[in-house]
Structure formats: structure tokens, C-alpha cells
Amino acid sequence: MVEPSVYEAMGQPVVGPLDPYFFDVADRVRAMLRAVFGTRNQVTVVVPGTGSSGMETAVANFVEPGSKLAVFANGYFADRLSEMGRRQDATVVRLEKPWGEVFHYGEAAEFLQREKPDVVAFVHAETSTGALQDPRVITRAAHNVDALVIADTVTSLGALAVNVDDAGIDVAYSCTQKGLSCPPGLAPLTASPRAMERLAARKTPIRHWYLDLKMLVDYFDGRKYHHTVSTPLYYALHEGLRLIAGEGLEKRFERHRASHLSLVAGLERMGLQMHVAAAHRIPNVNTPRVPAGVDDLKVRKYLVEKHRIDIAGGFGELSGKVFRIGLMGPLANRESVAMFLDAFQDALRA
């Protein structure tokens, strides 16, 4: 859900990519992004595409041909990360877990000690399963073997604390349409000084031009023309981040957490079982299991037609096995939760 003032912001006049007004907006956007990422990284930029373009920027710049990429694989987007790594002619090694489980320090450390990868990638909040990975588990194990860590924060950024610097994440990327409650089309990305040193030391040129991080930095910091920015999407992102700053990050995260707990309590009262263990749940993507004998497609169709509520189904390993209930931005409040629970109860009984 997108706030009316975010839609309104898109109506401001389009300006060119070297307009000083644009750089004013971009600088403010970047400062606010540093706050939600929890980072002081100067290299906090906006990739000109959706969340997946952020993912590919991370992989294409930091995973060199011939290097080794280790992927923590417990959901859909780990597969996408692996695929992008293979396209860079890297050796991709994976530690697999059933969808919905998370990784613990011992197994992460053992895996990385064995494989000694150059780069490690994991998904912070996996939208396909509802599982939240503790970043410190991965970064501690990765830094033992001197590997860079890429974190997918597509679903988490803006809805819960990411704490890039404290967690020791080297590269994180996200999208605009989930925790930031904006329209899609841009991918915030941040990279640590350590990551940028590695990039500077790359032996082979980057195969991507559009997603070349050094060129993006030269544009945002050096005002050197690269691509023609989509100013309406920046105006929207600026307004979305301004609303987040206005509410306050801690308050916003707490609101998401409280709504999540109230949703889970309601689902459990209805007899549903959550797919992910209590300690590892994403507040903004909730995945109750589909009860035995219930047709999830029918329930979702009924919810849309009768209550105009759109929830997602499971896919991949979890196809037909879970519901995925988004609870983000303006919708993360007790009233929406109560309304949803009534409608969901109705749909399950129908």
C-alpha cells in the first residue's frame, strides 16, 4: 500500500539527470537510506531498476569470473542469487536447508571453512518462506575466512532493523515497494569501504554497463552522466522515506512487530500453525500453514472476491502448503489485523 502523498509526489515536474535540483533530492534520499540501512557507508546509492537489478548489481560487481560464491539456500531468492553467480562464471556452492528454516553459526562456519569462498550471499528476510536470518551468524562465519558478505534486504528494509554496519554486512540491496511502501522501480544499495576496496582490486572488467557500481558512484558522487534517472520514482522514494523518518524508525519497527504478534496470536487462536519457528519470523510476511483439507487457492480467491483482500500463496517447495500474509507500511496496525482475521476466518469456513 502506497500513501496518497507518495502518489502526489510523483506529479512533480520531471527534471534532467544533471539538474542540481535532482542531486538535492538524491542526496536527501541517500542520507535517509543510510538511516534505514543502519550504515555510514558513503557508497549508498540507488540502482535504476527493481530489487532484482540491485541483486544483480551486487553479484555482477563483487563476484568475479572464476571466484567462488557461497549461497545460503533456504528459499526462492537464494536460487536467483545462485543463478546470477553462475552467469558471472563463478563457482557457486550452496548450503541447503528446507524452505522456512534458518542457518545457525556452527553449520555456517563449518560450510565456509570447508569452501573458503570469496563472496557469501544470504537473504535476510525470505519472502517465499517468512523466515528471518540472523545476519551475524553469516557475517561472523564469513569474516573468519575473509569473504565479503552480500545481504538481500529486499523484504526487510524499512520494516525491521537491518543494521548493516553493526551486523558486518558488506553489501546490501533492497527494493522500494516493500518495507519502504513506495512504488517499485528503484533498488537502494549500500557497500562498505571494504567492499569498495575489493571492487577496486578486481582483475577483470565488469561485464555490466548499466549496473556498473563504480559508474553509479561516479554519477551520484561525481555528477558524471551515466543514465537518465526516473525522477518520478525518486520523488516518490523521497516522500516515502520522509514519512518513515517522520514516524521514527524504532516506532515503525515496533509497529510492524506488534501487528505481527497480534496477527500470529489471532491465527493461532483460529487453530492455524505458523510455518516458521517463533524466533525466526519476518514481521511483515507471515506464513501460516494451510490447514489439512483446506484448498488454499479457494480461500485466496474468496478473500479477494468477498473482502477485496489479496494474500499470496506458497510457491516452490511451499506451494499449496502456506499462506503468505503481507503486513507492511500503512497496513501494519491492529485495526487492519483485526479486520483481516475476521475476513480470513470467514474465508476458511466458506
Add this chain to the structure above:
Amino acid sequence: MVEPSVYEAMGQPVVGPLDPYFFDVADRVRAMLRAVFGTRNQVTVVVPGTGSSGMETAVANFVEPGSKLAVFANGYFADRLSEMGRRQDATVVRLEKPWGEVFHYGEAAEFLQREKPDVVAFVHAETSTGALQDPRVITRAAHNVDALVIADTVTSLGALAVNVDDAGIDVAYSCTQKGLSCPPGLAPLTASPRAMERLAARKTPIRHWYLDLKMLVDYFDGRKYHHTVSTPLYYALHEGLRLIAGEGLEKRFERHRASHLSLVAGLERMGLQMHVAAAHRIPNVNTPRVPAGVDDLKVRKYLVEKHRIDIAGGFGELSGKVFRIGLMGPLANRESVAMFLDAFQDALRA
């Protein structure tokens, strides 16, 4: 300049990438794009990024590592095409001309016979020089040696006839913010059945995931999830194309041509000389030479400050040597031209 109804269109509610309503919009956008491209290509899609992402989609998909790319180099964007080709580990060969000149059949044929490239790339309307390349000169020479032809129509699409099919262009890409008068952020792209056969016969996997044309086709034709589309940009493009269809393509092209002729006549009355020969001028980017003794920066600054008119300067080879006067979309009319000429006269005298 963007019409008010295009800004308004962006305010429609965001929908997800697999929403049937989105595919309705996308199908109508694609049909209208076929009309402005002048093509019956089924593979007429929207690349999720700016014009340069369209360029890289063309190069990364159709120029295989180890193959040979021939670039007709007479301006800034030929350099970008060459750079992208090199990043694909292709051998890039170039036929050079001073910025502002165009290529004729004899030299094109001789160059391509000598080099026998796999792919040929040229810029239809080069915004850095104001020169318009006749596509048939290139396609005829390229097809003699069985090469695919990529045409950059970033500046031409929507302002003048591109005629992809009649001209024998295999792959063409564009942007949304020039001849289509929309906000930037999307890149229309069309590819012939012959181009798609070559793509299917590629020996090496495509290194790009975000700009993988087969995956984009699977998404637009097969409804298979790829990226999360930025619906506000589609709504804007839909409205922009609807306005173009409403005016009628022939009428729109004629309006641009008439405004261009009236601008050139005015500039010549003022004693200025056009940089590009009369037969090869782009109607929507006009490049009079900076008169001797005139400081182009001062003139442009005066125009912005005194008249709020923003014209561009030359760059690269033409830095300080030409003005670049855009005349597109709603601004391409005799009243705007007359107003501009008065202001420009004033600025040159100041």
C-alpha cells in the same frame, strides 16, 4: 515536457507484476509500441530501465563473447555501444566519421564486406550531434554479409518514422522521455523473428539476468514472473502512447518536421549556421553552430535565468561548438518556436 494527463496516470493504484490488470495495460502498451516502431514483431517488450538498459539488452543478448560487432561511430552513443560490446568480450570494429556527419552506402558496404561482423550497430538519431542516419544504408550493407542490425532509436521513436520492418532493422530500442514525451524509466525494445532465431542459437549463456530478453519474453508473453514491474511508469507510458495514437502518427511526425523547418529558418535568418547538412537533420534535436566570439555557456545560462528555457550544449568533439535545441512532443509547434527564437535572439545579443 510531459502532458498533465500523463502525470495524472501515474497516480493510479500500484498493482503486482502478475495482476491481470497489469497485463491488460502491458498488452495495450505493446500494441501501441508496435505502431510507433513500425513493426509487426511479436517480441516488442518493455525493458525495466532507462534507454541505456535497452541498449545493453540489445548488446548483451545479441553480441556473443568472441563474436564481432561493427559500430558506425559518429557520435557519443556509438561509443557507449562499443563499450558495451567490449564488455561482452566481442571484437569491436568501428567506422569513424566526424560528429555530425552520416554514413553512405558505399563506405558502409565496403567496411562491412571487409570486416564481416556478426552484428552491426548504429544510432538512428544521434542526440549529441543532431545527425539522422538513413537506416537502409546500414541494413542493406549489413544484410549483404548476413549480420544482424541493432538500431538505437532513443531520440527518434515517436518524433519521426522509424519503420523497423520496412527498413530491415533486426533489433531497435528506445526510451520513454524523448519522442514519447513520458517520464524516463522504461526502454521499449523490439526484435525481429530473425534476431530471435539467432538468440535461440546462441552458444553461450547470457551473462545478464535482469536484461535477459528470453526471460522478458517469457514474462510478457508467458506471464512467468521475472521482475516487479513499476506500474506507475507503465500507466504513464500507456497514456503517452494513447495521446500519440489520438493525434495520429503521420500528423505527429509532420508537426515535428514543420516545427523543425520553422526553427531552422529562424536560426538561419539570425545568421546562424546548422552543423548538420540539410538532408540529414533530426527534427527534434537541432544543432546550430555557436557563432564565432559567442560563449555558449553564457547564452545558455542567460536563457535559463531570463527566459526559463533550457537548451543543451555540445559535448565531446562538439563541446562549445554547437547548441542542442530539443523540440519534442507538446513543444513542437510554431508558437513555441517563435517564442524560442525571440528569447534566443535576446540571449545571443546579451
